[in-house]
Amino acid sequence: MTDHIETDVVIIGAGPVGLFAVFELGLLDIKCHLIDILPKVGGQCAELYPEKPIYDIPGFPMVTGQGLVDNLMAQIEPFHPTFHFNEMVESLESIGTPEAPRFRVKTSENDTTFECKAVVIAAGGGSFQPKKPPIDNIEAYEGTGVFYAVRKMEMFRGKKVLIVGGGDSALDWTVNLQPIAKRLTLLHRRDAFRAAPHTVEKMRSLVAAGDMDLHLGQVSTLVGDPPILKGAVVRKDDGSEFTVDCDVMLPFFGLTMKLGPIADWGLNLHENLIPVDTEKFETNVPGIFAIGDINTYPGKLKLILSGFHEGALAAQKIHRYVYPEKKLLFQYTTSSTSLQKKLGVAA
Amino acid sequence: MGVIHVTDRAGQRHTLEAIEGWRVMEIIRDWGLPIEGLCGGACECATCHVFVDEAWLDKLYPPTEEEEDQLDTVVTKPTSRLSCQIIWTPELDGLEVTLAPTGA
Numbered sequence: 382m383t384d385h386i387e388t389d390v391v392i393i394g395a396g397p398v399g400l401f402a403v404f405e406l407g408l409l410d411i412k413c414h415l416i417d418i419l420p421k422v423g424g425q426c427a428e429l430y431p432e433k434p435i436y437d438i439p440g441f442p443m444v445t446g447q448g449l450v451d452n453l454m455a456q457i458e459p460f461h462p463t464f465h466f467n468e469m470v471e472s473l474e475s476i477g478t479p480e481a482p483r484f485r486v487k488t489s490e491n492d493t494t495f496e497c498k499a500v501v502i503a504a505g506g507g508s509f510q511p512k513k514p515p516i517d518n519i520e521a522y523e524g525t526g527v528f529y530a531v532r533k534m535e536m537f538r539g540k541k542v543l544i545v546g547g548g549d550s551a552l553d554w555t556v557n558l559q560p561i562a563k564r565l566t567l568l569h570r571r572d573a574f575r576a577a578p579h580t581v582e583k584m585r586s587l588v589a590a591g592d593m594d595l596h597l598g599q600v601s602t603l604v605g606d607p608p609i610l611k612g613a614v615v616r617k618d619d620g621s622e623f624t625v626d627c628d629v630m631l632p633f634f635g636l637t638m639k640l641g642p643i644a645d646w647g648l649n650l651h652e653n654l655i656p657v658d659t660e661k662f663e664t665n666v667p668g669i670f671a672i673g674d675i676n677t678y679p680g681k682l683k684l685i686l687s688g689f690h691e692g693a694l695a696a697q698k699i700h701r702y703v704y705p706e707k708k709l710l711f712q713y714t715t716s717s718t719s720l721q722k723k724l725g726v727a728a
Numbered sequence: 729m730g731v732i733h734v735t736d737r738a739g740q741r742h743t744l745e746a747i748e749g750w751r752v753m754e755i756i757r758d759w760g761l762p763i764e765g766l767c768g769g770a771c772e773c774a775t776c777h778v779f780v781d782e783a784w785l786d787k788l789y790p791p792t793e794e795e796e797d798q799l800d801t802v803v804t805k806p807t808s809r810l811s812c813q814i815i816w817t818p819e820l821d822g823l824e825v826t827l828a829p830t831g832a
Contacts, residue, residue: 425766425767429766429767429770429772429773430767430770430772433770433772506766512801512802512831513831514802514803514831515803515828515829515830515831516803516831519831546800546801547800548797548800548801569800570799570800570804571796571800573796575797575800599803599804599805600803618806634800634801634802634831635774635801637766637773637775637831638766683768
């Protein structure tokens, strides 16, 4: 099933800066669709530090990562942006001219195609992907013996499964896969787990009953002729090693950020960042803008507030692409009835 | 003033001038060595993972529970620390660390 969506602007990344761009574009009557690889809005703020206090957002002496995201969502509500979660933008193709840009954007998961007049890349440090442990040759087993996510539990029925990690994902899949696995082993670096207490308890009782194994240590090497996994050599803290027999290994080490397909879109890059001008925050491709942590320019500071400013200025130029015939009148939300109508607060 | 010694992933040892009050991650990043420090020092990502030379381990404040939780997300050795959680002071003049490997 292929979805085709026609819109003014596609924003890649639904972190704080992408969200605020919706506001600035919305005031200019520009409609947005946002695409994010995470299942939720907020980017790093929501994924890495939802509970951490932030002290340098103008007007907020203190706000948590999640608190900021919640407020931004309330602020952009009048503009009804459409969100596409769990999707990564695979390709970005220019189908217009420098004067009248037009783009075709394709995502991975649901095979959605967007056509739009401008693209705003607000992708922060890139897309969140599972952290791959630095184990020699691990790539050779990926998709056959090594998986970073469980898509279908049935795949693991009757298999000797090794789960590595100590967080919620590791513990949840331990108790979920234990009943269908031939034998399940959980490996963690220490005898402490930062997962829901009742799941940890369940795991402990399975171990006590002899229905699964728990080992402490780290995987040092993988065994078996790739791509067939036969086992994993585990090193304990005292340096001694032993082998766990397994058909599949599931490392759950959380998420990290990777630039991903952005590198293939014909944009100039400088050390994994996208150079932009400081008037419009446009890239070397007219119509493609980059704001927030992913861009670079002389004097760039990776602050959320910089990203807000960048979005406001980019919106001015995007207006010219979306409404080439219209003159843009600069207005304030305090005094403009027309802006207040858009925000749904006009008297 | 003092220094830290940092061995990079190619095995080359660099001597970096250190600044009191800076996180070791920040010193390494400021000198341009490849350390990611994705979350900016908030103890939320473990991309500043280093191995501390054994002789120095006892001179550091022990890891907090928060740091241990993050170390759970990388492949550690007993000498593993997050360099964003080590604040440099003159007592750490000569501190010896090695950048931990990163996954693909």
